[in-house]
Amino acid sequence: MTLTQELQVILFKPQGSIDLQGGKALSEQMAAVVPQAHQLWVIDLTKVNFMDSSGLVPLVKGLKAARQSGCRLVLCNVQAPVRLILELTQLDTVFEIFPTYEDIFTPIKDKSLMLVG
Template identity: 45%
Template sequence: MDIQTRTEGSVRILELTGDLMGGAELDRFRQCIDKAIEEEMVNVVVDLGKVNWMNSSGLGMLISGLTSLRSSGGDLRLANLTERIRRPLQITKLDSVFQQFTSVADAVKSY
């Protein structure tokens, strides 16, 4: 998995590419979240449009980021979910936990 970061106003955007399978990816994602919190950029959008696959470790990674950001007074919102990524969220009922948007622009505006 690759992570590209950028900032729009007061929102940090993480664009993920590849498969979310945990392991080393979890460490890279955690570092991005920790850096956002350090820089007081606690409102984060995760762009999942280029993610091919996500297993339970990938779900856990997103939950961990959400928890850290909410503890810091922010939030984590998801954008550009494909059906392949949306389905595990629905099965686990996490679709009611994460705010989801059809575009990064809409997710950024929601803050």
């Protein structure tokens, strides 16, 4: 007998600014999802042009909730101003960040690019 687990992708697409108000909206969206093991939570930041420190809170809380539930949370399409905030806070080393949504599902062909650890 063979069992296969379908990957369930939960996509969040915040827009505008992730500040106190935008962060609250993102937190509410994420809280509305009942996490299940093996889900992939994707936060697509294509349309986010600003984030401040209060906007980091829902991202970190979401990552914690996802990990506690056996889910994986990744970021993609991170715009330069948002990437700067993630780099300044060193959260760019905590989150998995992909250049595009499609890159999340593209296997790494060059083994030298794989992270070991």
